[in-house]
Amino acid sequence: MTIFGIDISNNNGPDVDLAEVAREGFQFVFAKVTEGDGFIDYTWPAYRDAAHANGLLVAGYHYLRDDCDVDAQAELYLAHLGDAAIMVDFEADSGGIETFWAFVNAVRARGRAVSLSYIPRWYWQRIGSPDLSRVPGLIQSSYVSGSGSASALYPGDDSRFWDGFGGKTIDLLQFTDAAVVAGHRVDANAFTGTLDQLRALLGTAPTTQGVLMALTDEQQTDLYSKVLEIWAQLRGPDGQGWPQLGRNAQGESLTLVDAVAHLLEVPVAGQADPGKVAS
Template identity: 75%
Template sequence: MTLFGIDISNNNGPDIDLTEVAREGFSFVFAKVSEGDYFIDATWPAYRDAAHANGLLVAGYHYLRGDCDAAAQAELFVEHLGDAAAMIDFEANSGGITTFWAFVSEVNKRGKRIDLSYIPRWYWQQIGCPDVSQVPGLIQSSYVGGSGFATDLYPGDASPYWNGFGGKAVDLLQFTDAAQVAGHTVDANAFRGSVDDLRRLLGLTPPTTQGVLMALTDAQQADLYQKVQDIWGQLLGPDGHGWPQLGLNAAGQNLTLVDAVAKTGGEILAALPKAAS
């Protein structure tokens, strides 16, 4: 199964009808929230709410700038994101991979988790082909020619555009910037999997009608799920693969918070003077 979605911002105008987008068969919307430490996209709140109202999965993205403070950018982004998955737009003028991870860390400190990373292959090459194996939810972009309906333009699930890089498989493919959707020309993305698969990638609350969660309101369920995701992210790191800043284990993998505490505790005990027998 392949799902299709659109990527929009103020550059596309404020009048894209997401009811029509859903009617045309799209499953998700990625929309711009902020850029640097100075810009808030005025179209975001309405697009976010319309996506929810029409059953579209939604992520809000921040255009990361290498010339702005990571903490200030994270503060701006988290303040305006609201109830949506979180995505980094990491491309021209976004700085190096250390800037990427600095921003991730600052977002995590504010109780949110980055779920998607838009990193075009060309930009990855421009910044020296760093290891991106631990980035959450890689979106790569390679565009086909022409314009038209997204399903007609899509190069296929076996296209080399899907080839990974930097040690990371591609999770979503942005394959055109000229899809005709709801009377507009927009970027279109593809996801190879089911709606539930995409929900899991985005860290969104899966629908449930059974078990103890039935005793909670929808808002309480969403709040509980987000808190569990936050705890999970703090313990296991981005995408569940440890924290780069905590060091590596014997297998060359990033340490989780628990691993790092255990390692530090062992080092402290080993350094203590031995008791006389």
């Protein structure tokens, strides 16, 4: 299947109605957060929150520039991103591929990870066609002509626009800058997969860690201590069984389960016949 999303920024104004975007069938939004080491997109916080409120996957992007310090750019970007996936906009005035990787590493050094990389084919060619095989989540842009609904403009899953480059397959395709969505002309993107697959690419798939992170430090400590207590009660100290419950034919202390099985005279796999268990 193929799902669609939009790409917006202050250039589209602050009034793109993301509730209407969702009603029209779009499932994700990429929006600008920062550029260089000083520009902050004033539309970002409201678009991020509206995307979450309307069930849209959201990534916020930083427009990378090579005329200012990479660490300062990472600091600015992460200070304003909030709870959204990380995307790098790497194109005109972004420098060579070494600048891209310097920014990726600066983000990693701050405990986050880049999920998406907007690198249009024309810019890749301009900077010498470097290897892109390790680039996370490649977004390529090639535009069809005309304006209208995104589904009508989409060139199809078998379009040459999807051809990979730099040793990397394309993960998302930005195929127009003139899709009419919620009454606005915007960039539209396609993803040939399910919403869950896109969620995994963005690094926003639900995990057990995410559930635990919803607990306070005190609650996590309390939960951990209780799990250890339950484990010890079932398996005995250090998992070696309880001497007071008896021993098996190999001289090993019984666990609680072993002892109950012995009382019920039910053989336990890997254990001698209960009648031969010494008290």
